[in-house]
Amino acid sequence: MPVIEASELTKTYGELHAVDAISFEVTPGESFGLLGPNGAGKSTTMRMIGGTTLRTSGTLLVNGLDPEVRGPEVRANLGVVPQQDNLDVELRARDNLIMYGRYFGLPYSYLRPRADDLLEFAQLTEKSNEKVDNLSGGMKRRLTIARALVNEPRILLLDEPTTGLDPQARHILWDRLFRLKEQGVTLIVTTHFMDEAEQLCDRLIVMDHGRIVAEGSPADLIRRYSTREVLEVRFGSDRNAALVDRLRSFADRIEPLPDRVLLYADDGERTLEAVRKDGLVPLTSLVRRSSLEDVFLRLTGRSLID
Amino acid sequence: MDTNALAYSGRAPDPARQAALVRRWGWWYQAELRLWSMKAYWSSIIGTALLTPLLYVVAMGIGLGSLVDATSGGIDGVPYLVFVAPGLLVSTVVMSATNETSYPVMAGFKWGRQYFARATTAASPAQVAIGELLAVGLRLLGEALVFWLVLVVMGAVEPTWSWLMVPVAALAGMAFGTPLAAYAATLEDEGPEFASIQRFVVMPMFLFAGTFYPLTTMPIYLQWIGWISPMWHGTQLARLFGFGLPLGGWEIVGHLAFLLALVGLGGWLAVRNFGRRLAR
Numbered sequence: 047m048p049v050i051e052a053s054e055l056t057k058t059y060g061e062l063h064a065v066d067a068i069s070f071e072v073t074p075g076e077s078f079g080l081l082g083p084n085g086a087g088k089s090t091t092m093r094m095i096g097g098t099t100l101r102t103s104g105t106l107l108v109n110g111l112d113p114e115v116r117g118p119e120v121r122a123n124l125g126v127v128p129q130q131d132n133l134d135v136e137l138r139a140r141d142n143l144i145m146y147g148r149y150f151g152l153p154y155s156y157l158r159p160r161a162d163d164l165l166e167f168a169q170l171t172e173k174s175n176e177k178v179d180n181l182s183g184g185m186k187r188r189l190t191i192a193r194a195l196v197n198e199p200r201i202l203l204l205d206e207p208t209t210g211l212d213p214q215a216r217h218i219l220w221d222r223l224f225r226l227k228e229q230g231v232t233l234i235v236t237t238h239f240m241d242e243a244e245q246l247c248d249r250l251i252v253m254d255h256g257r258i259v260a261e262g263s264p265a266d267l268i269r270r271y272s273t274r275e276v277l278e279v280r281f282g283s284d285r286n287a288a289l290v291d292r293l294r295s296f297a298d299r300i301e302p303l304p305d306r307v308l309l310y311a312d313d314g315e316r317t318l319e320a321v322r323k324d325g326l327v328p329l330t331s332l333v334r335r336s337s338l339e340d341v342f343l344r345l346t347g348r349s350l351i352d
Numbered sequence: 353m354d355t356n357a358l359a360y361s362g363r364a365p366d367p368a369r370q371a372a373l374v375r376r377w378g379w380w381y382q383a384e385l386r387l388w389s390m391k392a393y394w395s396s397i398i399g400t401a402l403l404t405p406l407l408y409v410v411a412m413g414i415g416l417g418s419l420v421d422a423t424s425g426g427i428d429g430v431p432y433l434v435f436v437a438p439g440l441l442v443s444t445v446v447m448s449a450t451n452e453t454s455y456p457v458m459a460g461f462k463w464g465r466q467y468f469a470r471a472t473t474a475a476s477p478a479q480v481a482i483g484e485l486l487a488v489g490l491r492l493l494g495e496a497l498v499f500w501l502v503l504v505v506m507g508a509v510e511p512t513w514s515w516l517m518v519p520v521a522a523l524a525g526m527a528f529g530t531p532l533a534a535y536a537a538t539l540e541d542e543g544p545e546f547a548s549i550q551r552f553v554v555m556p557m558f559l560f561a562g563t564f565y566p567l568t569t570m571p572i573y574l575q576w577i578g579w580i581s582p583m584w585h586g587t588q589l590a591r592l593f594g595f596g597l598p599l600g601g602w603e604i605v606g607h608l609a610f611l612l613a614l615v616g617l618g619g620w621l622a623v624r625n626f627g628r629r630l631a632r
Contacts, residue, residue, distance in 0.1 A: 098471045098631050118374050118474040122367035126472035132465035136389055145388065148381045149473030151373025156363055167358055197474075198364045229359035 047110065049074050049201055049232050050095060054104035057090050057256075064090045066256035067104065074200070077233040079247030081240070081338060083348070087256040088236035089129055092205050095234070096126055108201070122150060125194030129205040129236075131186050133178045133193070140165060140174045143193050150197040157196070164192040167222065184215030191222065201232045208242060220245055240338035252342060259345045264338055271344045272336035273298055275314035279321065279328035280306045289326065296320050301343055310340070371474050378475035382483025387490060397491075401498040408440045409433065409506050412564070427566065430595045437508040438517055438590030439563035439583075441499045445492050445521040446583050449529030450554055452488045454546045457536035460484075461629055471630040481626035485533060485619060489526050496521040509594050516593040524586025527611040530618025537625035557581045562588070585610045 050072040057065040065087040080088040093099035097113030113120040143161040168188040208216040297309035311317040314333030413433030420432040427435040460467040561584035578584035585607040591597035
């Protein structure tokens with residue numbers, strides 16, 4: 047049985063269709079991603095799963111239960127990592143975990159050792175008695191994730207888990223999330239970072255303007271919507287646009303951006319060679335593998351991060 | 353650490369049991385957190401609770417009181433200190449309620465956003481609202497108790513019945529605090545609202561609602577300020593218990609009903625507004 051089943055799920059705010067009749071399922075133990083730019087409806091979808099945003103129409107079941115009707119039962123199975131940290135900043139790190147656990151009816155005798163285990167998992171044992179105000183952004187984020195695990199949820203909802211973190215902090219966090227996945231926890235992740243989606247997600251939906259524009263595994267989506275490689279060339283911002291027509295014959299598809307031109311081809315190096323032979327010498331060039339960013343560009347004509 | 357135990361230790365009650373407990377006790381967990389986090393500034397709470405009555409009693413009761421007693425022989429047949437003490441107790445607690453239900457509630461939605469964290473637990477928005485108000489009520493009881501003890505020590509009240517001023521003061525505080533908490537829960541941004549309430553509601557109430565002199569000494573067109581003030585209704589009841597101010601049975605019922613109705617209305621609105629804000 048799927049742990050989450052959404053059918054024609056819709057949320058409107060006045061005229062705005064924040065989430066527009068989307069349907070998807072998540073199976074137990076899966077790592078499921080919602081990828082899209084800001085305002086695509088990812089966070090709204092997440093909040094509807096937790097029952098903290100009420101849907102306008104459609105059906106939604108979490109472990110077979112409607113979160114709007116059986117909120118406490120649904121949320122007792124969920125760990126929620128919100129987009130904005132909302133830790134109790136005046137409390138110490140360890141007390142944040144213990145007091146949050148109280149809201150699941152958990153006794154202190156369970157919570158005290160649990161808090162210590164979670165602090166170790168989050169690499170925050172040293173900071174156990176530190177006030178949250180004094181922790182760095184990455185530490186706060188890890189503490190928020192530790193807090194979400196206090197009730198041993200089978201489903202973890204992570205809304206933009208690494209936004210605002212430096213690369214090292216992101217990698218530490220990804221590693222922690224992998225370990226949870228290995229233990230069978232279902233991860234549901236929203237992100238507008240393609241590398242994060244590629245790292246973390248078995249399967250994802252690409253969202254734009256409240257709708258699902260594509261669904262599949264990262265590799266599958268790249269195969270379907272892009273070429274194997276991408277050649278990025280820059281001729282200077284005044285010449286890029288003028289050369290687009292001449293470049294078109296060298297690639298399967300071409301994507302002119304303000305600062306560079308993307309040429310989609312299976313062999314980037316050979317394409318570059320052909321371009322040079324034609325007498326076009328780019329100021330800089332780069333051959334890389336296709337990513338979810340390219341998929342998104344193909345599907346929507348825009349980049350993920352504006 | 354056994355990393356396998358991280359996702360499932362086998363020690364936590366199963367989710368259905370967690371949910372059942374929270375459906376029953378969720379309101380208490382919120383009160384527990386709010387009271388527990390007061391631990392950090394415990395000494396300043398006690399210090400303020402002790403110092404406020406001391407300052408008031410010395411300034412109003414003894415300073416101003418000696419003047420009043422010398423010229424008019426007291427008010428309502430008792431020395432001024434005895435007359436003014438219940439009013440000072442009630443108004444201090446109402447003002448404390450104002451502090452506890454304005455900025456802290458806004459902070460929970462706007463700055464620290466902690467209420468949104470509660471909403472992701474098994475607890476419901478209604479339980480969060482009720483627990484928050486309960487914690488404020490308990491704190492007011494504690495502050496009123498300290499105030500009353502100071503009054504007893506200073507000889508401003510007889511201990512036999514006057515302890516009933518303690519719950520009366522907390523009730524008056526909640527009669528103002530619950531509607532204010534409900535209102536604070538609707539504010540999206542910090543504006544002049546709380547400062548205006550302080551200036552145009554709390555201050556006039558403190559000065560014109562019979563704390564320092566009987567309401568009846570005011571011209572009739574100003575007495576309505578007292579009639580609609582939780583402070584006045586609370587003060588009248590506190591005077592009944594403090595020095596036996598003669599009140600008729602219906603007057604007592606009227607004062608109590610007014611305060612209880614405001615607590616009920618404010619509580620209902622707070623539950624509704626917390627719900628709207630935390631699940632929309």
